[in-house]
Amino acid sequence: MKRYEALAQEIAESIAHGQWRPGERVPSVRETSRSRGVSPSTVFEAYYLLEARGLIEARPRSGYFVSPTLNWQQEPESSRPVTKERAVEVSELVFQVLGHAKNRALVPMGSAFPSPLLFPLPKLALATGKALRRLDPWRTVEDLSPGSAALRHQIGLRYLGMGCGVDTEELVITNGAMEALNLCLESVTQPGDLVAVESPTFYAALQALERRSLRAVEIATHPRTGIDVAALAAVMERHPVKACWLMPNFQNPLGSLMPDDAKQALVELLARREVPLIEDDVYGELYFGARKPRPAKAWDRAGGVMHCSSFSKTLAPGYRVGWVAAGRYAGEVAQRKLMSSLAAPLPSQEGLSEYLEHGGYDRHLRQLRATLAQHRHSTLRDIAKHFPPGTRATRPEGGYFIWVELPPRIDALELHRLALSQGISLAPGHLFSADHRFKHHVRINFGHPDHKNFHAALKTVGTIARALAA
Amino acid sequence: MKRYEALAQEIAESIAHGQWRPGERVPSVRETSRSRGVSPSTVFEAYYLLEARGLIEARPRSGYFVSPTLNWQQEPESSRPVTKERAVEVSELVFQVLGHAKNRALVPMGSAFPSPLLFPLPKLALATGKALRRLDPWRTVEDLSPGSAALRHQIGLRYLGMGCGVDTEELVITNGAMEALNLCLESVTQPGDLVAVESPTFYAALQALERRSLRAVEIATHPRTGIDVAALAAVMERHPVKACWLMPNFQNPLGSLMPDDAKQALVELLARREVPLIEDDVYGELYFGARKPRPAKAWDRAGGVMHCSSFSKTLAPGYRVGWVAAGRYAGEVAQRKLMSSLAAPLPSQEGLSEYLEHGGYDRHLRQLRATLAQHRHSTLRDIAKHFPPGTRATRPEGGYFIWVELPPRIDALELHRLALSQGISLAPGHLFSADHRFKHHVRINFGHPDHKNFHAALKTVGTIARALAA
Missing domain, CATH: 3.90.1150.10 (Aspartate Aminotransferase, domain 1)
Structure with a gap:
């Protein structure tokens, strides 16, 4: 993270915590430069970034002010679901x-x-055409589940970049994150089992539970910091939770983001109880802060976190390419992928490999x-x-x-x-x-x-x- | 069917029924021309066709002979499975x-x-690149399940060509025939239900039953004429068969082909008992006779036949595009497709639409x-x-x-x-x-x-x- 990004991040947090209220003036560039010991140009860059994010606004000859519309209204409170196992x-x-x-x-x-x-579809079209024209026909057989080796390599590199080592061997390419989610559920539950989810939770996850005749227990979730790990622990004391399906990063629909220590506590809790975590991280790349939030998977030592994501929300809608880094369940997931739809589509995989290598994804x-x-x-x-x-x-x-x-x-x-x-x-x-x-x-x-x-x-x-x- | 093709077909059937034995001479071109009332050039063309198919061979100055290696050995007999419901x-x-x-x-x-x-992969690459370059981005949203309207139209046209009207509305595009099969099973069975299959049957179908905790009952099947419809009827008298999964055309592994009247009897039997037929027809296009065999779906009046096929064995391995003409279950199948993997891949669908329209599939x-x-x-x-x-x-x-x-x-x-x-x-x-x-x-x-x-x-x-x- 560059210095001005770090500074912007600190100021954003101060605003979030109420140090300056909407409409209030923030310190001038000169004051901030002096108080933080950074150059005025660094402060300028930080303020530009905050302005672009809508947190502050410049008023001619008056300086910078916290956006008056910010914090105008309260956030919703943490949800308080009734703890009940239900179909x-x-x-x-x-x-x-x-x-x-x-x-x-x-x-x-x-x-x-x-x-x-919002997506570079013309560039992807070129990459796909190019990759397919030079395709080795035998790849149509060799790239059955778990999927294209080249694409898995590219995805593995991105995990490294986010400070989360993932073995290429545990990656299974799927028809979007939705199939990954379904295969994970299938691999770790039997019909009738109980799965813990956030409250509120994404309806497609509820549909996946319904499809497999699973029961849900909903856990209190804060609109800013995500699922309440203590509440989850308490529920697990009294209910036979067989798996958790959660979105630690930018949860759908809340947009909540679990802090790192909560992610770590979550992973440790589930490891102790040997309950697998199906982590849906399709929005992780769409962060507005200075740094990509790490997935809960980054704290996984026992192989119990199945980290699912896709390119559908970030790069290539319609290409239907997702994946799961399935930890110790990778073999099981790959077999179920073979049994349910054999393989992920080659044109999409080839096009994305090519684009990721040369296309300027970042x-x-x-x-x-x-x-x-x-x-x-x-x-x-x-x-x-x-x-x-x-x-x-x-x-x-x-x-x-x-x-x-x-x-x-x-x-x-x-x-x-x-x-x-x-x-x-x-x-x-x-x-x-x-x-x-x-x-x-x-x-x-x-x-x-x-x-x-x-x-x-x-x-x-x-x-x-x-x-x-x- | 052209006249010489019809003639070749008749002669092939005569050989199959033993009118001429392996190594025996078939009538000369002149004799056949006279006896059938067709021109010598028609007979020549028919003989060339039979020669290309390995049924007869020309010997210089001696005429045409039934291939000596033909019929050299017996075919296997009809299977006689023990009628038992089993996991x-x-x-x-x-x-x-x-x-x-x-x-x-x-x-x-x-x-x-x-x-x-064996497949025109370079041509498909060009078609895919071309189609993607001119893609309307909104198609990524509009082509969710049941799939691309253009591709469904092309597939609908092929049904017309095989004398089997199918409503575009009942077509659902899937990730290969394997996903179609799984979605069909999911739509018409509950775990524990009994499904009738051929004996022997394709292992992937058995895996699909296993995956959904279904039980199988295996039905006697003849290596040339396919499942014994009378045997199926008898089993259905005594066992609560909830669905049939069958391959009337070129069954895997037997290669058997049900005659038209058997297909009709099958569809009528199942319609009477309101048992859905999941018809796997991935090999139907790979016929060696003069005419494409019709699917059982052609006799379906009640909407109970779910006809599954794909391009994976005939045109585009690795593209993962299959479909099902799901009759009265189409809505249910499309919803389950949405819930399991949302949509079929757009690059594959676009490429295939383009190729089917212009590429020379036939x-x-x-x-x-x-x-x-x-x-x-x-x-x-x-x-x-x-x-x-x-x-x-x-x-x-x-x-x-x-x-x-x-x-x-x-x-x-x-x-x-x-x-x-x-x-x-x-x-x-x-x-x-x-x-x-x-x-x-x-x-x-x-x-x-x-x-x-x-x-x-x-x-x-x-x-x-x-x-x-x-």
Whole structure:
């Protein structure tokens, strides 16, 4: 991390902890240069970075101020789910509500995908064409599960870069992270087993549990720091948890990020109890801070963490390439991959290998993160402006979801229906829990910065919500 | 079908029914022209075709003769499985035995794949590159399950061409036929249910049953005409069969082909009992006769046939594109696809759409069929020459597998081990039944005509088998 990035990070944390309030002046460049013992140009660069992230703003001839819209409203509190083992039945509702997701005429606030225009698809097309033209035909046989050796090598290099050694041998390429998740569940559970998840949790994970007739127990989760490890430990004392499915980095829908010590405590707790962790880390690369957060897998010594990720949210939507670093379950997962769909697609694997080696993935990621961070800022600003009093919103430090808690009178399903009639999709909170408890919550996807009607649509949703709250 | 093709077909059937024996002279061109009332040039073309298929051979100044190696040995008889519902446990053995399949140094007689050199991979590379370069980014969202509209349209056209109308709406694109099979099983069974399969049956189908904790009942199957529909009906009287998984066209491993009336009887039987048929038709395009055999789906009126196929064996290995025309289960299958792996890979789907529209698939298929038919002939000839007396072999009219029944003293697993030590893979019969009954059988893959050591390897296997039989 460069010096100005470190400085920006420190100042961002001071703001987050309330040292300076929204609208307050931050120290001048000269003051900060003196107090921190760094050059004025370093401070300037740090302030530019903070400005780009929407944390501070420059006022001509007055200096820098904490953005007045920041912290305008409270964040939601930690969830307090009822600790109960329950069968999962969400699929019908999910299909009903999200059946519209594919309609490009809608403003896709309810979508699970960021805008496809954010990705270097033309470059990937060239890389794929090039790689396929020189393909050795025998690779069609040799690259059956666990997948292309070249791609696994490239993925292994990225683990090294994030300070998390992973053996190429434990990597299994899958048809997206969704298949990885399903194969992991299949490898470590039997129908009827109990799986611990966050509260709220991503509906597709609930669907995967439902598909395999698994039961869920939901654990208290804080919108900023993620799952409460002590609460999980307490639940595990009394319930036969067979696996955990969690998103430590930029959880969907909360956007929460577990601190390093919580990740370490989580991994140690699960290792002691010999309970595997299925870690879904598809948003880990989309951080807005100065450094990529490490996965829980980085603290894994016993091989019990199955780290799942993909390129679908960061580089290549539609290519359907994900993977799992499955630790001691790698052999089992690879066999189940063979039995369920034999292999991952070669054109996608070849194209991604080629791109990762030569295409400038990190450059693309830097731009993508900056774009998303900026749009998070303007989205939060508009929520502040248009949504009814009493609204709470998360302030994610990565990913592209904001979890909005509306006044309790508002039924999110009704809001969803009314928004849909105005050409706007929303993901109502009902989808994110086995007991449908988040009835006045919505997940808003701000990963569509290029959508010309996005901000007008936010205003429309706010207007409808105000009417429903009245 | 052209006139000379019809004539060739009639003569082939006469030979198959023993009207002329191996080594016997067939009527001269002039005689046939007169007796059939067709022009001599039509007869010539028919004879050339029969010669190319290895059924007859020309001897200078003597005329045409039925190939002396033809019919040299008996075919295996119909299987007579013990009718018993049983749990399936084959996976361990399959992984043990076929773990070597990926080693390109082996002569791949045990492989499930034809030679990758048989496919137009460079043309597909160009088609894929071209299609991806002009891709509308929104397709990455819109082409989620059930899959690319363009590709489904192309597949729909091919159904029309085979005299089997299929609604594009019932097509779901999958990651190969293997995923289609698994999704179909998931859609129509619960763990513990009973599924009827052929005897012998493809081990991957047995693995799919095992994966879902299903039980199997194996039905008598004839090596030429496929499953015995009367036997199936009798089993269904006494056992609660919930679904059938069958390969009416060029069954793996037998190569059997159900006659049209048997297919019709099968579909009617299952419709009466409201039992769904999962029809695996991945070899249907690889016919050696004059006409593509229709799938059982062609007789389906009630929407109970789920017709699964793919491009993996006919065009694009490694692309992982299959599909299912799932009749009345289409919605259920598409949802399960969404839940298990979200979507099929876009690069593969785009490349195949483009190739199917412009690339000359039918031309490629004609050449592929001719190549395989010819190599079947030389493989049967060498089995006749080198294998021990008492050996029986199927004479498939399509696909690329020959099922060989060896003298009962030979243990196929031992033969497999000894062949492996000589650099040759084999698929022992043990893999093809839930009760491992085919202990002196092997499946031989003749889909590797370009392999320079194939015929030497057949001789080696024959020599080992003779030693074991002695």
